[in-house]
Amino acid sequence: MAIYGIGAFQDGHRQVLDDFIQNGIAATNQPASAVVVHEFLDRIQTGDLIYAKSFNPTKGLTIKAIGIVTDGTLIYDPNVGKGIRVKWVWHGENVIGQLNDNYPIRTCTIYEELNPELKKLIASHF
Secondary structure, eight states: OOEEEEESEETTTEEOHHHHHHHTEEEEOOOTTOHHHHHHHHHOOTTOEEEEEEEETTTEEEEEEEEEEEEEEEEEETTTEEEEEEEEEEEEEEEEEOOOSOOTTTTSSEEEOOOHHHHHHHHTTO
16 A cells, blocks of 8 residues: 655645545646656555645645545546545645655655655554
């Protein structure tokens, strides 16, 4: 089981967390040329955990929702783009803040979470 973080903002300003939760999805509207983003989506499998997040370089990481992937088959939603089905089990605002784990990928749209403390926190919701 892997754990992934995915951005809850699209186009730099549009909050999509409500769409994620209401539609049971986690998705990105990145163009096909964003190959790495789409490779991460392709790697996500049923049973993986995912969290919707925001990251501000001065404020740090905020976890906005936590869920489990119920179907890793890629789908398309016209409101939020290409993604996977998720059962969201928690949503709110958990400000984690700055992390000193030298993991410089948190500003990316989607990534696999490797921080052991964050992985434990995410998994504790199940």
